[in-house]
Amino acid sequence: MMQGKKKWMGLLFLVVMMGVTGSVLLKGQSMGLLWDSLRHVKPQFLLVGLAMMLGYVGCEALCTHRILGRLGHRIPYRQCLGYSFVGFYVSSITPSATGGQPAQIYYMSKDRIPAAHGALNMMLIAACYQTATLIWGVGIWLLCPQARNLGKGFNLLLFYGAGMMILLTAGMLMVMFLPGVSRRLCEGILKFLGKIRLLRDPKTMQGKLEHQLTEYARGAACVKANPGLAIQVLLLCLVQLGMLFTVPWMVYLAFGLSGQGWIQVAGLQAMLTLAVCNLPLPGAVGPAEGGFVSAFTAVFGSGLVTPAMLVSRGISFYTFLLISFLVSVFVHVRVSRKARERALREMIATQPGNRIQAMRRYLHGQSKACMLK
Secondary structure, three states: OHHHHHHHHHHHHHHHHHHHHHHHHOOOOOHHHHHHHHHOOOHHHHHHHHHHHHHHHHHHHHHHHHHHHHOOOOOOHHHHHHHHHHHHHHHHHOOOOOOOHHHHHHHHHHOOOOHHHHHHHHHHHHHHHHHHHHHHHHHHHHHOHHHHOOOHHHHHHHHHHHHHHHHHHHHHHHHHHOHHHHHHHHHHHHHHHHHOOOOOOHHHHHHHHHHHHHHHHHHHHHHHHOHHHHHHHHHHHHHHHHHHHHHHHHHHHHOOOOOOOHHHHHHHHHHHHHHHOOOOOHHHOOHHHHHHHHHHHHHHOOOOHHHHHHHHHHHHHHHHHHHHHHHHHHHHHHHHHHHHHHHHHHHHHOOHHHHHHHHHHHHHHHHHHHHHO
16 A cells, blocks of 8 residues: 555655646746747657667566566566566666566566566676666767766766666665675664664564575676676667667757767767766756756757757656556456466365355455555
């Protein structure tokens, strides 16, 4: 029940942030000029931008398909695509870039994929995605001088985002490949937090820590057993981010502008993504829009940067938020129907005394689904 309340609170917070951001960014803007600018965009480039976002979600689904395949689960690609849309939707309405991972693991488990394998899949994707983000950031920093001069405020945000990404990636790799060192370090931190009474139940946290370290150890074993798998997932994540960074370039072409190359426009988006991706806000709403206006004014000009921001974020976030919601509803209906069918088959196949147990298992699964709503 609490999980459902948190999701509704996250969604409400997202709507409030959208309203505040819109009122701030559109303050003083002429609605007539804004509409006139939007009316002249070339729709074919917007469709390409939308296709880039489909490719973005599709790349994650392909990563899931490959990883689960190596773990012995032969599931259709379209099913993996459903998991990815669920992840995009839940991450967008929760104040965490990884907020959608538990939801994906839940729906995988409903499709008879063990939660341990689902968690391993999401962990490998997260590690490769973070590494790919850093690779893009370093590459753009070296190749695109324009991305280095975005103002002190933006550079400070970029420093924070890059620092958090490095810490998360390094921490994840350390617990995967240096479990002994990680265990001692984490146990020391838990003891310290317990002594200063910032941690109310150290024993419970210790149990959760052991569970997480076990999952990471499984991830390390999977990587070692399949050395090419991590490289494949990393390359797919690089392509995935390239598609995301191409969306503003399509918007640039849609407004009929020229003079800037793909590397300049995509590079600015890469820097912006790195700066805001770890902020504890649903969909980074607010900083993402404000950062776009700040970073892309030199590209679009002061008159077009706000319309360009609306179109770019409309494609890469708001439109896909709606699409992901609809797909998530479909996924939920699909797994609920399968759960009912399995429960009925078990009730028919089992002895009368065991039918109650089959119904209890089904009702238990339904109660978990209600908590995730």
